[in-house]
Amino acid sequence: MKEIEENCGLFGMISGNPCIMDIYQGIDFLQHRGQQYCGIATFDEAIRQVTHYGKVGITFQQQELSYLTGNRGIGHVSLWERQPVTLHSKLGEMAVAFSGNVVNSEKLLKSMKAKGKAFQRNEHIEIISHAIMEESDVVSGIASLARKIEGAYCIVVLTRDAVYAARDIYGFRPLILGRNGDRVAVSSESRALQNLDIDVVRDVRPGEIVRLSEAGFETALQLPSPRTAHCAFEWAYTASIDSIIDGIYVQEARSRLGESLAARDREEGNLAADIVAPVPMSGIGHALGYHKGSGIPYQEVFLYNRYADRSYTQSTQAAREVMAKRKLSVLRYAVQGKRIVLCDDSIVRGTQIQNKVRDIKKVGAREVHVRIACPPLMYPCDFGISTRSYDELCAREFLRKGDILSLQELRKLESWMAVRIGADSVKYNSIDSFVKALGLPRGALCLKCWDGASPIRNRKKGA
């Protein structure tokens, strides 16, 4: 399922040696979090910066990597904005990159412009950078974001003498600290650290501002956190399955979500099926969990073409659909005559799962039963996952206003959705079973996609 996209991934490092290859590989390991832009800034007497439109592995040239000298730096991958940005101010030279979304960006832009501040592209990163530079030092500047910014953010800042990393006071997006000797790093996901042989030490705490140095890292400031609101989508879809976020392994969480779907099928009368299969790649962990919980054999039914999108990125829905077709081809031998449980993380517009069901039925699947790890998506995200409007959420075709909260409503939606996508049956995890499977308390999570409750404003956004 690629109808939902993260907007950014961050990496920062300070080392006893030149760090460019670590940062370059670090953001490459985070490429799944944003494929439109990438960039790196290092410090070597002055800040050196290179940004690109496109993916890390195909845009950076050797001479650019040679130019990015120095023992510390930051890197970024993004769906929306070209980052890092480098600025000169009374705080000195600094490069800034962030992951998240500034909900009150228009209001902030207006008031900052009224104060005479200049903007090149009216981007969120410019707002954040100006907000930091209004204060008397970098730590106070980062701390001021908590009162100025409504939304979600993780941030890395490169200055003449340090790398800083911070997570908003709710901890929406992940940010992980790691260390191996004099290589001290911070990353949006632990996989970048693990794959660079850097030991994962801990998550940056909500509201914490951390200063990285060759000696390690220290808390420069801890802001009070009114509550945590970790994005539940990270475990279900966004994060890579080899990552650990806020103490929960992504793969384990996905497996439990699949097991939970299998348990519901068991309770409601065993589903007679020959194989359980994933929609690659995001459905794999869920399908393995369903297999574990049901004992139904696991079998891939789609071949993933890893070379399908190496040369360019897709920004329109039509282009994404063409690419989706190139990316997955059906393994006919695995499908013909079979009753298949098909697992995926979520349904957004419904077109992709509908195409998958059609594709495997066309080559001879006898039955296709769709099992979805997340509850029905009822609300758009304000906090940094690529925007879907209410009109794009196909569950809203079924229920224009309100929430799917009772099991009875969920069952009605499931019957409607099965007809809508051409499946023999559809089942979702309920919000309660979803939270239970993730393994964190409900109050520690953002669940706004499903229940409409904004952790920030503590009120519902009406449909």
Ligand code: SF4
């Ligand atoms: S609204 Fe949804 S996608 Fe956005 S932060 Fe909350 S749970 Fe994550």
